Every structure is written in C-alpha cells, then in structure tokens.
Amino acid sequence: MNRHRIPRRALSTGLLAVVVLLAGCGIQPWVKPYERERLADPIMKVSRDALADKHREHVFDVREGARGATGVQGGGCGCN
Amino acid sequence: MAVIRRLGSLLRLGQRVAGLLGGVLAATTTKGAELPEDRADAMYHLYDGGGVTASGPAVLIRKSLFNSVSLSGSYYLDMVSNASIDVVTTASPFREKRTEGALGLDYVYHDSLISLSGTTSDEPDYTAKSASLNVSEDVFGGLTTVNLGYTRGWDTVGKHGSPSFSADANHWQFRVGVTQILTPRWLASLNLETLSDQGYLGSPYRAARVFGAFIPERDPSTRTGHAALLRAIGDIGWRSAVRVEYRYFWDTWNIRAHTAELGISRHVGDRWLLDGYFRYYSQRHALFYSDNFTSELTYMSRNRQLSTFTDMGPGLKASYTAVRVPGRYEVKVNGAYQWLRFRYSDFTDVRTGKLYSFNANVLEFFVSATY
Numbered sequence: 238m239n240r241h242r243i244p245r246r247a248l249s250t251g252l253l254a255v256v257v258l259l260a261g262c263g264i265q266p267w268v269k270p271y272e273r274e275r276l277a278d279p280i281m282k283v284s285r286d287a288l289a290d291k292h293r294e295h296v297f298d299v300r301e302g303a304r305g306a307t308g309v310q311g312g313g314c315g316c317n
Numbered sequence: 318m319a320v321i322r323r324l325g326s327l328l329r330l331g332q333r334v335a336g337l338l339g340g341v342l343a344a345t346t347t348k349g350a351e352l353p354e355d356r357a358d359a360m361y362h363l364y365d366g367g368g369v370t371a372s373g374p375a376v377l378i379r380k381s382l383f384n385s386v387s388l389s390g391s392y393y394l395d396m397v398s399n400a401s402i403d404v405v406t407t408a409s410p411f412r413e414k415r416t417e418g419a420l421g422l423d424y425v426y427h428d429s430l431i432s433l434s435g436t437t438s439d440e441p442d443y444t445a446k447s448a449s450l451n452v453s454e455d456v457f458g459g460l461t462t463v464n465l466g467y468t469r470g471w472d473t474v475g476k477h478g479s480p481s482f483s484a485d486a487n488h489w490q491f492r493v494g495v496t497q498i499l500t501p502r503w504l505a506s507l508n509l510e511t512l513s514d515q516g517y518l519g520s521p522y523r524a525a526r527v528f529g530a531f532i533p534e535r536d537p538s539t540r541t542g543h544a545a546l547l548r549a550i551g552d553i554g555w556r557s558a559v560r561v562e563y564r565y566f567w568d569t570w571n572i573r574a575h576t577a578e579l580g581i582s583r584h585v586g587d588r589w590l591l592d593g594y595f596r597y598y599s600q601r602h603a604l605f606y607s608d609n610f611t612s613e614l615t616y617m618s619r620n621r622q623l624s625t626f627t628d629m630g631p632g633l634k635a636s637y638t639a640v641r642v643p644g645r646y647e648v649k650v651n652g653a654y655q656w657l658r659f660r661y662s663d664f665t666d667v668r669t670g671k672l673y674s675f676n677a678n679v680l681e682f683f684v685s686a687t688y
Contacts, residue, residue, distance in 0.1 A: 281558055305510035
C-alpha cells in the first residue's frame with residue numbers, strides 16, 4: 238500500500254503551487270481589470286452548470302478507466 | 318417528499334454551521350474573490366446505452382449568507398435498469414436505485430475562496446461517503462487563480478444475496494491547478510490530480526474468463542493514478558468562444574488514457590446561448606486485463622472499463638433565458654444531448670465472438686434560476 242507516499246505527493250503538488258506563485262512575483266499583471274470584460278462572459282466559463290456537469294462526469298467516470306483533473310466534484314458509487 | 322425532507326435536513330445542518338461561522342467572519346471580510354452566485358436547479362438526466370438505462374431527477378440549491386458564506390445542497394437520484402453485456406452473459410438483469418446527497422459550504426476571505434463539501438451515495442449493495450476541501454486564491458491582481466484541493470472517500474461494498482459479504486474501499490485525491498488570463502480574450506488552465514485507492518476495488522459480481530471458463534475476478538487492492546488536464550478558452554468574436562482541452566491519465570495498473578475535447582459557444586440573439594462540442598477518449602488496457610486468459614494469474618479481470626477501447630461523439634447544449642428581471646432574478650431553460658460510440662479492441666461479446674461496441678445517448682434537461 239502506498240499510504241506513506243501520499244504526503245510526499247501532497248508536498249510536491251504544494252511546492253509546485255508555491256513555485257508558480259513565486260515565479261510571478263516580479264511580473265506586473267499585463268491584462269488590466271478594465272480589459273477583462275470579455276473574459277467575464279458566460280461563454281468563457283469552464284463550468285456554467287454544476288449539476289449537469291456532475292451528471293456528464295459521472296457517465297464517463299463509471300465507464301472509462303481515466304478519472305480526475307476536470308474540476309468537477311463527484312461522489313463515489315458502485316455503478317460499474 | 319423524502320427528497321425534500323433530506324435536502325431540508327442537509328440545508329438546516331449547513332445553516333447552523335454557517336450561522337456560527339458567518340457571525341464571526343462577516344465583519345472581517347472584504348470583497349476580493351467572489352462567492353458562487355445564488356442559484357437553484359431542477360434537472361432530469363438520462364443515460365441510455367449498452368443495455369443500461371439510468372435516469373432520474375436532481376436538484377441543487379445554493380444561497381449566500383452574510384456576504385461571505387454560501388451554502389449549497391444537492392440531491393441526485395439514479396434509477397438504473399441494468400441489462401448490460403456483463404449482466405446478460407454472466408448474471409440476470411436487475412433494477413436498482415442510487416441516491417446521492419451533497420452539502421457544501423463556501424467561504425470567501427479577501428482573495429481566497431475556501432470550499433468544504435460532503436457527499437453520500439447509497440445503493441442497496443454499495444455506499445460511498447466523501448469529504449472535500451478546496452482552496453482557490455486569486456493572485457497577480459486577479460490575473461492568476463491557484464487551486465488546491467483534497468478529497469477523502471470511504472466506500473462499503475456489499476453483495477446481493479450475501480449479507481455476510483462486506484468490504485471497504487478508501488480513496489484519496491490531491492489536486493492543484495492554475496488558471497491564467499493570457500490576453501483580454503484568452504485564458505488557459507492546467508490541472509493536476511493524483512488519485513489513490515486502497516481496499517476492495519473490484520466487483521463481487523464480475524467474472525474473469527480463463528480458458529473460456531468464468532471465475533470471480535481478482536483485482537489488486539491498491540491503485541494510484543495521475544491526471545493532467547490542459548485547457549484553453551478564447552473569445553473569437555461574433556459573441557462566440559472556442560474551448561480546447563486535453564487530458565492525459567496514467568496509473569499503476571498501466572492504464573494510459575487520452576481525452577480530448579473541442580467546443581464552441583455562441584450567444585444567439587438576446588436570450589439563447591448555444592454550445593457544440595466533440596469529445597474523444599481512448600485508453601490502453603490494464604496489466605491484468607484479458608478477454609480470455611490463457612494462464613491463471615494472481616490478478617485477473619474482464620472488466621471492460623479496464624480494456625482497450627475508444628469512445629467519442631458530438632454534443633449540443635442550448636440555454637434559453639425565459640425570464641429576466643435585471644438585478645433581481647433570471648430563469649433559464651436548458652437542454653443538453655450527447656451521442657457516444659464505444660468501440661472495444663479486446664473485449665468480445667461471448668454470444669457472438671465479435672468485438673463489442675455500442676452507442677449511448679446522454680441527456681440533461683434542466684431549469685435553472687439565479688437570484
């Protein structure tokens with residue numbers, strides 16, 4: 238069982254986030270807030286409808302071997 | 318009525334927690350990160366394919382309190398009629414019901430959004446509970462959003478007709494993601510997730526085939542998988558946007574999978590929003606998968622979810638704003654449909670001896686209100 242490996246993975250993902258944060262410290266935001274009008278449009282959202290996305294994610298989760306990284310939260314089930 | 322009572326009790330629990338938190342925290346909060354908008358959804362969903370029909374209602378309600386806390390509760394019902402190829406060749410078709418309830422609490426503090434949620438899923442022979450924590454932080458003046466998340470899951474596996482059978486499965490998920498505004502028209506995101514499972518990871522009903530004879534499958538008791546998803550969304554003018562995404566998945570069972578999706582969204586008139594997309598998925602089989610083993614091994618499975626296959630198909634979604642009262646509320650009627658074609662490369666239909674394939678229809682129809 239790889240239970241002992243889990244904290245190390247958490248640490249590495251956490252470190253990755255810190256590196257990303259630090260890497261940007263010297264950079265000024267190049268898209269100003271008043272230039273973000275188009276980005277606020279619903280068509281630019283990754284997920285507009287959480288409930289429908291959850292159903293779609295569930296359909297694939299129980300039929301495909303791959304999972305994760307989609308940002309859609311689902312519960313477990315014995316559906317397969 | 319049971320649905321409403323269950324949702325009501327979930328919301329009451331959440332309100333108590335939020336009441337405690339919100340009273341303390343509301344005074345210290347300034348507006349940086351934003352809470353999800355208040356919203357209610359009522360949905361009918363359907364999956365129909367490969368002899369399996371799963372359909373039912375689902376509801377989601379979200380309401381903010383104290384300007385810094387948002388509570389959400391959802392209820393999801395799956396009524397399953399299963400006559401899949403596995404079932405008709407090695408068992409008897411059956412019907413069952415799965416109910417899922419979820420409760421969430423989001424708290425915004427300056428540029429951070431902290432989300433806690435819990436989910437329970439109940440089937441006659443399977444229960445699953447999970448708890449999640451997600452933290453999202455806006456940095457560089459809102460140009461970049463960093464997400465960190467953790468989910469822990471606890472499952473109990475049972476078996477029809479064998480009350481003494483009970484096994485546990487445990488799950489851990491760690492995720493990190495970055496969403497970056499690239500230009501005034503484009504944004505991109507990278508999400509990484511590690512998923513670890515331990516315990517009973519097979520099915521007490523499924524059979525493996527050895528020299529043509531069926532025996533109970535034997536799956537390893539641990540699995541660790543990793544997924545990396547890269548996504549870009551761009552405004553291309555004409556009130557339209559395109560979306561491109563790719564995910565690579567690999568795990569310790571030697572499954573390697575590619576998922577790609579291409580989509581376009583477009584406003585039409587004042588009230589319509591249309592989406593069209595195409596999704597492609599392919600995977601290579603697990604180390605211990607075989608359609609028909611020619612020697613007996615420690616681990617053996619004929620689970621076609623672990624086989625080599627592709628699935629793909631187009632989808633359409635339409636959203637119509639039926640009622641709009643600016644600044645107060647909005648009601649939308651939505652419909653989404655996806656067609657899928659599954660084609661297996663090393664899983665045969667034992668009745669015909671031919672490689673198995675099937676088509677599936679996925680449908681969601683829902684009314685959503687924001688207020």
